[in-house]
Amino acid sequence: MQNGLFDVEFRMDELSKNGDPLEKFNKYVPWEEFRSKLEVIRKKRNGNVGGRPPFDVVLMMKILVLQSIYNLSDDSTEYLIRDRLSFMRFLGLSLGDRVPDAKTIWLFREQMGNAGLVREMFDWFDGYWRKNGFMAKQGQIVDASIVSVPKQRNSRKENEAIKKDEPPVENWSDAKKRQKDTDARWVKKNGKNFYGYKNHIQVDVKHKFVRDYEVTDASVHDSNVFEAILDENNTSKDVYADSAYRSQEKEENLKKQGYRAHLQRKGYRNKALTEWEKRGNRTRSKVRSRIEHIFGIQSQRAGNLILRTIGMARAKVKIGLRNLGFNLERFCTLMVVSA
Template sequence: MGQPGFFDLDEHYQRLSENGDPLVKLAALIDFEAFRPKLATALKRSDGSKGGRPPYDPVLMFKVLILQTLYTLSDDATEFQIRDRLSFMRFLGLGFEDAVPDAKTVWLFREQLTRAGAIEDLFAAFDTWLKGKGYLAMSGQIIDASIIAAPRQRNTDAEKAALREGKIPDEWAVKPKKLAQKDRDARWTLKRAKARAAKADGTKAKVEIAVPVFGYKTHVSIDRKYGFVRRFTVTSAAAHDGAQLANVLDPANTASDVWADTAYRSKANEAHLAKHGRRSKIHFRRQPGLDLTPSQRKANRARSKVRSGVETVFAAQKHRFGLFVRTIGLARARTKIGLANLAYNLKRFLWIETRLVAA
């Protein structure tokens, strides 16, 4: 068997395109160069005159992180898949003769972005690019939060108490290696879920249960018109949803309506919305000992139909992207979740543009 030539490779690429390689459309529709200024600012790269191996192109490395997020890859798996898959190589603009970033390089690049706090700027850069394409935040916004699980920490009660007080447990302080492997920012919380419980007559009824979960929480605001994530923040899983409304409220949305569930219903949030010219579409909450009025129940049903649109974001990230925080600390979790929000917007843009062409 002879060595594959240029035309053999070209034929492989052509067949990949004919079979619907999604990365071809992604590369064609997204101007990844729009991220270069923010990447350059964050990385503060030199011109290479100091010697040593020149760094990989920052846009190429950023695209590597996008691939990693879209396909749920570890750093080692990312290196392997780039070497193994022609579709990845073409997306990154790499040839067989080009060097491929190894797992350590991928980790270091992501770590540089984390230390620079760059994910918010990169996310905002794409939002600006979207608006330049005519995708303004319109028709109001939907706010919600979702828990993103992390590896459970096996801590003693004393260690948990110290962490809640913002302290480092004494045993960890004298063991730097152990301390480096402990996530001091993630927290436990209870997640409400539905289950079917057996009744005495043998039938099953839906009951509400509380499931303990350890990790972080992503808070987002999406625009109702297009469904893009416009603002986000990341906290521990124990943070209250309603306390983050002001942090994710998008002032650029052209409409005043704001939808959210009952966790966001408070006098402080209602006052904040009114102060900023926003109209509350937050679900009504039943007061202790009182039922909702018929008009409130009717309003909640109507609001649920709109508010449910935000679940598309969380479903895509958890099921398609397999979002799970395996890093340590809030800063790294913010980068991880921020990349997932950005990757979701990239895929959302691709989906909308494809539908427009088909129509």
């Protein structure tokens, strides 16, 4: 059957009628506002150097946002940009336009990471939310989520050396070094072993934006990053967290800083929680559960949340983009509701 002249336009109209979630990103996110920040990663091109011009930096940034929201590999990202009309429309590409390949996407993400732009963009957007009426209000919630990476097949001696931050790299080939993540660590949670990193986030209660985050290896205890990501500019001094953050020392430190601690209590083998303590946990959980929604949304949208990167530096970039992607989507949702 012969294609009609306006077939693509008709298909786009149908996508819009069915609620294309990417349309609100172009409507509400000020992409051009940070072009100047992104341009710094472009090296000055010599006029005598041939070859195709580089892809637009805003286009590449939008591609990384797509990739982080849907947890796509570089190859899958390239394929889906070519395959999905909604992706092409979001990126402003037509069927005849060039599409960045997987290597170009990887390189741009590396350049952003090396320039520290992922964190800078995250902080810039947080300031943008605040200027547009979304101040951090009603307190803050802190929690951490394990982000797995492919398990390493090391010998016992190799694992012992890695734990001491002394990986036996002199005995590894160059190819093996590229495939070994010596920054990730094991952790046991709820009886299961996990290997990877942790995404520690702090969320404001009112608007549910990720206001700050920190990335560590998975073995770092949640409470070790607690105070470092608290927001002193939140309009409320209430702080919510689960029982992993509760200790007499933490509560005293929070009190000294002027915060009001709402930390879950935990029962022990010879000391069960009283009914009063259980009621207190249920009351706090109604607020604290808002942060669980964020991890749930990321898992539901992205499916298997395994990082396909090697090393802490790249993990920070990918996890930072994931947190930024959530905030962008949250901002658009709030703008739609308030419109």
